[in-house]
Amino acid sequence: MKxxxxxxxAIDGIKKNSRLYVPYILGGAVMSGISYIMHYxxxxxxxxxxxxxxxxxxxFLPLAAWIIAIFSVIFLFYANSFIIKRRSRELGxxxxxxxxxxxxxxxxxxxxxxxxxxxxxxxxxxxxxxSKLAEAALxxxxxxxxxxxxxxxxxxxAKTAAVFGGVYLLLLINSLVRVAFSKPASLIxxxxxxxxxxxxxxxxxxxxxxxxxxxxxxxxxxxxxxNAMMLFFVAVIMVIVATYLxxxxxxxxxxxxxxKNKNYYYNPKHxxxxxxxxxxxxxxxxxxxxxxxxxxxxxxxxxxxxxxxxGLEETVxxxxxxxxxxxxxxxxxxxxxxxxxxxxxxxxxxxxxxxSVYYDCVAASGYIANGEFNDDPSSLLIFDSSIADNIxxxxxxxxxxxxxxxxxxxxxxxGECLVWSDKEAEKFDTFTVxxxxxxxxxxxxxxxxxxxxxxxxxxxxxxxxVVSDLEKYAYDxxxxxxxxxxxxxxxRSGYDTVFADKDSFDAGHELGNRxxxxxxxxxxxxxxxxxDVAFRQEFRDECTELYTGIFFMGITLSVVFLIAAVLIIxxxxxxxxxEDASRFSIMRKxxxxxxxxxxxxxxxxxxxxxxxxxxxxxxMAFAMPLVSKLLKLMYLENTKLLVLTAVVIFALFAVFYAxxxxxxxxxxxSIVNPKPKx
Amino acid sequence: xxxxxxxxxxxxxxTRFSKNKVEALKNVTFEVEKGEYVAVMGxxxxxxxxxLNILAALDKPTAGKVILDGIDxxxxxxxxxxxxxxxxxxxVFQEFNLLDTFSLRDNIFLPLVLAGKKHADMEKAxxxxxxxxxxxELLSKFPYEVSGGQxxxxxxxxxVITNPKLILADEPTGALxxxxxxxxxxxxxxxxxxxxxxxxxxxSVKAASHAGRVLFIKDGEVFHQLYRGDxxxxxxxxxxxxxxxxxxxxxxx
Numbered sequence: 001m002k003x004x005x006x007x008x009x010a011i012d013g014i015k016k017n018s019r020l021y022v023p024y025i026l027g028g029a030v031m032s033g034i035s036y037i038m039h040y041x042x043x044x045x046x047x048x049x050x051x052x053x054x055x056x057x058x059x060f061l062p063l064a065a066w067i068i069a070i071f072s073v074i075f076l077f078y079a080n081s082f083i084i085k086r087r088s089r090e091l092g093x094x095x096x097x098x099x100x101x102x103x104x105x106x107x108x109x110x111x112x113x114x115x116x117x118x119x120x121x122x123x124x125x126x127x128x129x130x131s132k133l134a135e136a137a138l139x140x141x142x143x144x145x146x147x148x149x150x151x152x153x154x155x156x157x158a159k160t161a162a163v164f165g166g167v168y169l170l171l172l173i174n175s176l177v178r179v180a181f182s183k184p185a186s187l188i189x190x191x192x193x194x195x196x197x198x199x200x201x202x203x204x205x206x207x208x209x210x211x212x213x214x215x216x217x218x219x220x221x222x223x224x225x226x227n228a229m230m231l232f233f234v235a236v237i238m239v240i241v242a243t244y245l246x247x248x249x250x251x252x253x254x255x256x257x258x259x260k261n262k263n264y265y266y267n268p269k270h271x272x273x274x275x276x277x278x279x280x281x282x283x284x285x286x287x288x289x290x291x292x293x294x295x296x297x298x299x300x301x302x303x304x305x306x307x308x309x310x311g312l313e314e315t316v317x318x319x320x321x322x323x324x325x326x327x328x329x330x331x332x333x334x335x336x337x338x339x340x341x342x343x344x345x346x347x348x349x350x351x352x353x354x355x356s357v358y359y360d361c362v363a364a365s366g367y368i369a370n371g372e373f374n375d376d377p378s379s380l381l382i383f384d385s386s387i388a389d390n391i392x393x394x395x396x397x398x399x400x401x402x403x404x405x406x407x408x409x410x411x412x413x414x415g416e417c418l419v420w421s422d423k424e425a426e427k428f429d430t431f432t433v434x435x436x437x438x439x440x441x442x443x444x445x446x447x448x449x450x451x452x453x454x455x456x457x458x459x460x461x462x463x464x465x466v467v468s469d470l471e472k473y474a475y476d477x478x479x480x481x482x483x484x485x486x487x488x489x490x491x492r493s494g495y496d497t498v499f500a501d502k503d504s505f506d507a508g509h510e511l512g513n514r515x516x517x518x519x520x521x522x523x524x525x526x527x528x529x530x531x532d533v534a535f536r537q538e539f540r541d542e543c544t545e546l547y548t549g550i551f552f553m554g555i556t557l558s559v560v561f562l563i564a565a566v567l568i569i570x571x572x573x574x575x576x577x578x579e580d581a582s583r584f585s586i587m588r589k590x591x592x593x594x595x596x597x598x599x600x601x602x603x604x605x606x607x608x609x610x611x612x613x614x615x616x617x618x619x620m621a622f623a624m625p626l627v628s629k630l631l632k633l634m635y636l637e638n639t640k641l642l643v644l645t646a647v648v649i650f651a652l653f654a655v656f657y658a659x660x661x662x663x664x665x666x667x668x669x670s671i672v673n674p675k676p677k678x
Numbered sequence: 679x680x681x682x683x684x685x686x687x688x689x690x691x692x693t694r695f696s697k698n699k700v701e702a703l704k705n706v707t708f709e710v711e712k713g714e715y716v717a718v719m720g721x722x723x724x725x726x727x728x729x730l731n732i733l734a735a736l737d738k739p740t741a742g743k744v745i746l747d748g749i750d751x752x753x754x755x756x757x758x759x760x761x762x763x764x765x766x767x768x769x770v771f772q773e774f775n776l777l778d779t780f781s782l783r784d785n786i787f788l789p790l791v792l793a794g795k796k797h798a799d800m801e802k803a804x805x806x807x808x809x810x811x812x813x814x815e816l817l818s819k820f821p822y823e824v825s826g827g828q829x830x831x832x833x834x835x836x837x838v839i840t841n842p843k844l845i846l847a848d849e850p851t852g853a854l855x856x857x858x859x860x861x862x863x864x865x866x867x868x869x870x871x872x873x874x875x876x877x878x879x880x881x882s883v884k885a886a887s888h889a890g891r892v893l894f895i896k897d898g899e900v901f902h903q904l905y906r907g908d909x910x911x912x913x914x915x916x917x918x919x920x921x922x923x924x925x926x927x928x929x930x931x
Binding site: 271275586 | 734757758763765767776777778780787788791795796797800
């Protein structure tokens, strides 16, 4: 046969099955478009023009591009296998009519090339068109100015075309292998047996339920972000498995119950839908579970990265209550003299600050149990969740500093202390360090002054202890040097409104650095281990960079998950449409009106289709405690913001889901109930 | 009393690519009395399927009238036609047209469910029919679990359960082996004896030989008809064969 014939057969095949091919091509186009954008944004052209975030963006964006490629392979394979299954009848017919497999392979190859060219071509056009928008968004997020020139980045084009060309080549090879091993008879055959109710359905349901409850308990009970990190993926896998089991077992049970209820079942509205549901109950359950899991992924990813991004300013202010913080660390309390304090503060006066704070502080990390603080680092190496849950950052202050800064007039007797702690940390009545004489807790404080060293604590609960005389109490703790050198003595200070604008920031930044560098140089012999100056603006930049990178990646992944979910919803609808079409045509012959068919379809789709959304919402709600712990690792402390973001995202997603449902159920409807041709 | 009147029905198709008109039915006129068992015979392309589709209200004639129990089919509104079909007609198809998502019981119930009947009433209606058709044991099975003959019996049950005015059968023995064919034709005769009117389209001489009257269609017209009278099935068989031979050799009436 001539190539022209093959080409015509291939093009006709695509045209005739546009219902199958259009979403497939669109899905591929969007994936390759996003991939182009990621390559474009991580190209030197962009990274050279941004001052900040080069490292993070350079790492995150190509990673995102690769993740997209991997997901594209999975989902395009899914869609492609679906298309092959649908088209096997037609190909089988060609085969029976005397077209040998070599020729069929040729037709398929031409078809694949056409699909690949259309997908990648449309993807690149889409990518170039939207790359400017993405660039603008990125620059805006990083606080930089955007140019207007639209630019086609050839290396990004080449990379995208190469990667997706490879993906489509894999798809073609897969299709060819399938055709090569198929028999013409089996290509035309079509299995009509319904699914049997699986044995041990109750067992599946119980296992699923147990896994789900287990995962939810993990999420609800975890206290420390470190544990959250370790158990997050365990919980995710548990939820995925549980979702599949429960949806399958649930759909089987639901079908059985509905069928048992004769008055419900033998009702024109439910009769047809319940029976079709039970005909494919397992497949239906699995499909719904996939939709549910992808929806959950979208919801959690967008919520987490979105709230990080929107909570940026608050996070920065929380971590840096002052525009500039300066610390000096000492070997021993005997080195922290009044002379040094005076000198330090005098130097800082050069900065013309309006508001400042300074205090002594002894800090340590360790875990606390019944008010007993243990800083033995070897015990922390054991991954015992009861220890990990109780890891805290301990900071100790002197009563005189506390009263001076807060303006209060607390008093403490010998052997007494004041305690302030994060709500996650345990409450205790006596406080002990390394077997010393316990301190009685005189009062649990509701609030504390803004301390300056919070950056380090990243999600670990903090416990502040105020003692009557810090020097006396902690002298030995700081001193001890037997390998357990864990109590650090700091002189800390914070300064505010030093820099009115960006120019003065740059000047102040330099001045601050110089001043404190001097202090460090001058006092090296006097027991100062190091000085450290940190600026809020620098931290903000750092966070912006990190969060922007994470946000872009999160959004990208969400889009990919979303496309996957939409594709699955769509293909699920049309597979069922093709299956049901012959049934509905029989029913029309037997005397079912168009209106009744429409009603029956609505009943079917509504009963099952919004279940994944509801369950995804539930998963999301239960994931929030865990997510909030993870976000603490990235400094986000504001749980309210997280919840608010979650609610908004869920509402938006629900609207989107409803629209997708509407559109796809329309295509289902037009397959099963075509308009009469008269 | 005639239950079905077919009066000068014609159906002309216009093909898609040319303006040539194809006359599937030219001028068909006949009546069916209540309780009659009529077979319509003809070769492929003689227009018998077109006729059946028109009788089933699945298609509309280009000229002429079909009157079922006093109702002109062309006066039934498009939106009500399915309901009309469900209430007045029962169907038996060559390919059974059972739904593989339903058990046999539910397949038989389908028209009743659509009519909004109560479940208890459905069971009551099914019991004698299932007994008569010998499918009591099979009711919980699915179509893919039973034989062709059993499927067709379920389809007959579905057709008769609504007590339709007319049963339309389209090649009902076409997909059955000879034993199942005999069984089914026996059932049709029995159902007919109970007063059920049946119109069957077939090109099987054997199937037609069970009918009370056989109409022969050729080139879109009723060409000839045979009454059973006192003939046995065997005698009918040879009469029909002779007629068919005459038709295909182009003999005069």
